[in-house]
Amino acid sequence: MKLLRAEFQNFRMLRDLQLEFSIDPNTNLTVIRAANESGKTTILHGLQWALYGDAALPDKGEGFRLHPIDWDEREGNRVPIIATVEFELTTYRRTSGEVRETRRRYRLVRSAFEEVDGGTRRFDSTVKLFALNETGASPIDAPEALINDELPPELREVFFTDGDRALSFIEADVALSTKRERVQRAIRSLLGLGVVDGAIKHVRKSAAEVNKKAKQVGGSDQLNSIATRLEAMENNREKLETDLEDAKQQFSAFDEKVDEVDREIAAALQKGDKVKLRKDLENARAEISQLDSQLAAANKEHSALFRGRSIATGLLTPVLVGAFNTLEELHNQGKIPNTTIPVLYDRLEAKVCICGETLVPGNPDGDNRRAHIQKLIDDNQRADEIQEIITDLYYSTKSLQGGRGAETSAWQEEFKKVVERRDGIQTLRDEAGRKLRALEMQLDSLPDTDIQGLRETRRRYKDLRDRYLSKQSSIGTQLTGLSREREVLEVERDRLLREQKRGARILAELEVTQDVMKILKSAYQRITNEELRKVSELMNSVFLEMIGADPEQGSMIQRAEISHEFDIIVYGPNDRTLNPDRDLNGASRRALTLAFILALTKVSEVEAPNVIDTPLGMTSGFVKHSILRTAVRESTQLILFLTHDEIAGCEEIIDESAGLVFTLTNPVHYPKMLVNDPGVSERRVVRCECDHRSDCQLCLRYEDVQFEL
Amino acid sequence: MPLNDRKIVTIILEQCDGIEERCDGYKEEIIEVVSDILEFERGHRVSATNIQKKINEKCNAAARFLATRRSQSTGTEEMNS
Amino acid sequence: MADRYFNPFQAIDINVPVEFHEAFTRYCQRSADAVIDQSPFPRMVDLWFLSVCIASRLGLEPADITDYDTRKIIDGSIFGSDPWRVHTLMLIAIAKSGDVQVVSEPRQMMTLANGLAVAGLPKVIEMLKEGDAEPIWNLSDAVDSLLRKGVVA
Numbered sequence: 012m013k014l015l016r017a018e019f020q021n022f023r024m025l026r027d028l029q030l031e032f033s034i035d036p037n038t039n040l041t042v043i044r045a046a047n048e049s050g051k052t053t054i055l056h057g058l059q060w061a062l063y064g065d066a067a068l069p070d071k072g073e074g075f076r077l078h079p080i081d082w083d084e085r086e087g088n089r090v091p092i093i094a095t096v097e098f099e100l101t102t103y104r105r106t107s108g109e110v111r112e113t114r115r116r117y118r119l120v121r122s123a124f125e126e127v128d129g130g131t132r133r134f135d136s137t138v139k140l141f142a143l144n145e146t147g148a149s150p151i152d153a154p155e156a157l158i159n160d161e162l163p164p165e166l167r168e169v170f171f172t173d174g175d176r177a178l179s180f181i182e183a184d185v186a187l188s189t190k191r192e193r194v195q196r197a198i199r200s201l202l203g204l205g206v207v208d209g210a211i212k213h214v215r216k217s218a219a220e221v222n223k224k225a226k227q228v229g230g231s232d233q234l235n236s237i238a239t240r241l242e243a244m245e246n247n248r249e250k251l252e253t254d255l256e257d258a259k260q261q262f263s264a265f266d267e268k269v270d271e272v273d274r275e276i277a278a279a280l281q282k283g284d285k286v287k288l289r290k291d292l293e294n295a296r297a298e299i300s301q302l303d304s305q306l307a308a309a310n311k312e313h314s315a316l317f318r319g320r321s322i323a324t325g326l327l328t329p330v331l332v333g334a335f336n337t338l339e340e341l342h343n344q345g346k347i348p349n350t351t352i353p354v355l356y357d358r359l360e361a362k363v364c365i366c367g368e369t370l371v372p373g374n375p376d377g378d379n380r381r382a383h384i385q386k387l388i389d390d391n392q393r394a395d396e397i398q399e400i401i402t403d404l405y406y407s408t409k410s411l412q413g414g415r416g417a418e419t420s421a422w423q424e425e426f427k428k429v430v431e432r433r434d435g436i437q438t439l440r441d442e443a444g445r446k447l448r449a450l451e452m453q454l455d456s457l458p459d460t461d462i463q464g465l466r467e468t469r470r471r472y473k474d475l476r477d478r479y480l481s482k483q484s485s486i487g488t489q490l491t492g493l494s495r496e497r498e499v500l501e502v503e504r505d506r507l508l509r510e511q512k513r514g515a516r517i518l519a520e521l522e523v524t525q526d527v528m529k530i531l532k533s534a535y536q537r538i539t540n541e542e543l544r545k546v547s548e549l550m551n552s553v554f555l556e557m558i559g560a561d562p563e564q565g566s567m568i569q570r571a572e573i574s575h576e577f578d579i580i581v582y583g584p585n586d587r588t589l590n591p592d593r594d595l596n597g598a599s600r601r602a603l604t605l606a607f608i609l610a611l612t613k614v615s616e617v618e619a620p621n622v623i624d625t626p627l628g629m630t631s632g633f634v635k636h637s638i639l640r641t642a643v644r645e646s647t648q649l650i651l652f653l654t655h656d657e658i659a660g661c662e663e664i665i666d667e668s669a670g671l672v673f674t675l676t677n678p679v680h681y682p683k684m685l686v687n688d689p690g691v692s693e694r695r696v697v698r699c700e701c702d703h704r705s706d707c708q709l710c711l712r713y714e715d716v717q718f719e720l
Numbered sequence: 721m722p723l724n725d726r727k728i729v730t731i732i733l734e735q736c737d738g739i740e741e742r743c744d745g746y747k748e749e750i751i752e753v754v755s756d757i758l759e760f761e762r763g764h765r766v767s768a769t770n771i772q773k774k775i776n777e778k779c780n781a782a783a784r785f786l787a788t789r790r791s792q793s794t795g796t797e798e799m800n801s
Numbered sequence: 802m803a804d805r806y807f808n809p810f811q812a813i814d815i816n817v818p819v820e821f822h823e824a825f826t827r828y829c830q831r832s833a834d835a836v837i838d839q840s841p842f843p844r845m846v847d848l849w850f851l852s853v854c855i856a857s858r859l860g861l862e863p864a865d866i867t868d869y870d871t872r873k874i875i876d877g878s879i880f881g882s883d884p885w886r887v888h889t890l891m892l893i894a895i896a897k898s899g900d901v902q903v904v905s906e907p908r909q910m911m912t913l914a915n916g917l918a919v920a921g922l923p924k925v926i927e928m929l930k931e932g933d934a935e936p937i938w939n940l941s942d943a944v945d946s947l948l949r950k951g952v953v954a
């Protein structure tokens with residue numbers, strides 16, 4: 012199959028898009044230049060949906076909307092979604108020893124409706140296939156069968172590859188048997204072994220039918236009993252085979268679940284430990300509340316500047332000069348007694364005057380003097396109501412005068428300190444606030460994952476996985492025992508048949524079925540072994556060629572192979588096996604998976620396209636060149652989605668190999684990444700004919716930041 | 721038109737060389753059986769057919785051929801089967 | 802001397818014209834969780850007293866309080882805890898009257914102080930409002946620059 016063109020209507024952001032693909036054998040490369048978020052993944056989904064229906068969509072299409080997200084209901088709420096793929100098939104027919112090659116073109120149209128009344132309801136899609144010819148298109152029945160033959164659904168990931176997802180063939184985090192299962196399934200499907208497998212099963216059933224005849228042949232109780240036992244064993248074997256297949260599938264399914272949960276755990280852990288983050292948050296909050304109370308205290312100090320004495324002193328000192336002078340004068344005149352009255356009291360008490368005269372009561376001199384002193388005291392006290400206040404005022408306001416003549420007042424000093432303190436604490440507070448917000452954002456951005464719960468889930472999946480693993484080996488043992496026992500019984504049955512009159516005919520039937528089985532089985536083995544070897548060898552040479560220019564990896568990687576057990580193994584010096592996840596860089600891992608896919612496609616001699624998104628991500632320089640060159644050479648039809656970054660440096664290879672290059676643009680990238688306003692208000696992918704070397708009004712972008720190199 | 725038609729047919733036919741020539745023309749007969757079975761399988765993939773019955777009959781026919789040839793050479797096969 | 806101290810204004814209420822009441826409620830902290838930056842004064846007496854000081858500093862003539870519809874907002878007993886305020890008011894009275902005898906006339910002193918307060922309040926309110934920052938900062942800066950300027954003649 013070669014893809015000729017595709018057309019999408021209302022398939023998500025592909026509102027109306029047509030793509031053509033080059034089928035010229037000399038320029039088999041089609042480059043679709045598209046920045047990220049320009050519909051690449053959507054096109055991959057669209058092509059697969061066209062070919063395989065909902066089963067090819069993520070989650071088998073469950074909850075996967077097909078119509079454009081910004082559908083305008085005024086255009087109707089029943090949205091038609093149409094994907095059309097035109098392709099060419101080459102068939103070979105053996106006629107009298109000659110192989111005849113015929114090319115035919117087909118058009119596949121898949122359509123579905125979605126009702127967008129509030130929620131989204133999708134009706135089953137219908138698919139129609141037409142054979143295209145000179146005169147028009149004639150419909151073909153059972154289109155699914157034809158597609159399944161030409162592009163087996165199991166191989167979707169070989170034909171339609173997301174460069175990042177393809178790594179699943181070599182990822183180290185799923186069980187070995189799961190990877191094996193994937194590789195094995197890919198190889199067997201691509202080699203068409205399903206047909207042989209089916210034939211083996213049917214012929215085995217035929218043999219069982221013949222055995223039943225042996226039971227009815229009569230004449231020998233022993234023959235009857237052996238045939239009956241063989242029949243029971245065949246039924247048993249059939250059941251065990253089914254169970255084994257089921258156990259294998261269950262194992263793989265749970266293995267993938269374990270891997271999935273592992274990823275979730277890793278992602279959650281990488282984003283940050285929620286418990287630790289909460290603790291940090293708590294500390295940050297404590298720091299903030301401490302700073303807040305310091306800040307409140309500083310504010311109070313600031314406020315206190317307006318209730319304290321210093322502001323009054325500062326403001327009034329110059330204007331109270333007159334009042335102070337008045338007080339000073341009074342003091343100098345001695346009118347501000349300070350110790351008079353207390354001294355006089357003391358003297359009266361001591362009964363001796365300061366001058367030495369007696370002040371003893373009863374003594375006439377003493378009494379006179381005492382009366383005099385008492386009068387002094389009384390006079391003083393009368394004038395004292397004012398006097399006292401003035402005295403008090405004089406002494407207690409002495410400090411008020413203190414500020415006189417000073418450059419800056421005490422208040423200004425206090426204010427300066429308050430400002431420093433408040434600003435200092437506020438700076439710390441702002442910083443702590445930013446820290447808190449950052450932590451809160453980090454916490455918010457954490458997926459609400461309960462790591463403990465995930466670990467528990469992982470344990471349960473792992474238990475189930477391991478249960479199916481041991482079930483597999485137990486069934487395996489039973490099957491081995493069964494087939495040994497069976498061989499013995501079959502020899503005995505055939506001996507007994509030979510003795511019977513009607514046995515020869517049945518024996519002949521058994522011989523035929525056994526011979527046919529033998530042929531099919533050995534063909535199956537041979538195809539598997541031989542072709543596996545070829546795939547392995549081709550993968551190795553393609554891989555080594557791709558990474559040959561990488562000095563970092565070139566010396567370390569010796570070869571790669573697919574083992575008989577279907578493991579993809581990479582060898583380093585001294586045949587030491589390398590761990591693809593740990594020992595291979597991003598470019599090498601990508602090269603290895605691409606090499607496997609290309610080798611598989613090539614060895615099968617199937618004409619099939621390779622549609623690859625982001626094949627050159629994580630690569631640069633010569634490795635990038637050789638990956639691209641090799642892929643072009645090994646593929647019959649190569650369709651690549653390349654970003655501007657991936658194209659950079661590969662222009663000449665594209666010049667030589669590409670039969671078709673065009674550009675897809677997502678108008679919402681204006682004005683951040685697109686230079687010109689595309690004038691499109693709805694979300695849609697727009698195509699222009701610009702190739703890898705040109706730009707137009709529509710697709711001109713700002714110089715991309717080169718972060719990958 | 722299965723994927724790897726030519727290749728599979730070629731290899732299967734090669735495997736036929738390895739079987740015992742149980743009677744004259746037996747290998748030819750088996751090659752036909754195997755080719756037809758593959759044809760049935762291919763058809764079966766496209767549309768449901770009673771493939772088991774067809775394969776049973778095909779094997780049966782080959783067995784009849786084998787039994788007949790043997791009886792002709794030994795003269796022990798019943799003629800009325 | 803503390804034990805000899807007495808508050809002459811003990812029995813005298815402080816009356817403020819009604820038109821300034823809003824300023825008092827707005828710029829004085831009336832509860833523990835008041836926003837200090839918006840209400841810089843711990844108590845009403847602080848705003849009143851600053852107005853007296855500002856009026857004195859700026860040499861404003863005391864207003865005739867009888868021209869106003871006034872209400873009591875502060876009890877004179879408040880000075881009991883701040884003797885320096887009493888002294889300051891006395892000094893202002895002495896400075897204004899040039900007679901120390903005035904200190905024995907509490908009502909006269911209070912009339913003067915209240916007149917100064919009413920004269921100074923618009924100026925203080927202006928200081929609180931003028932500026933780009935919160936009232937406490939506007940006022941602080943205004944006081945600071947006033948102190949720098951020295952006495953207005």
Ligand SMILES: [Zn+2]
Nearest residue numbers: 364365366368
């Ligand atoms: Zn004396």
Ligand SMILES: [Zn+2]
Nearest residue numbers: 699701707710
């Ligand atoms: Zn363009």
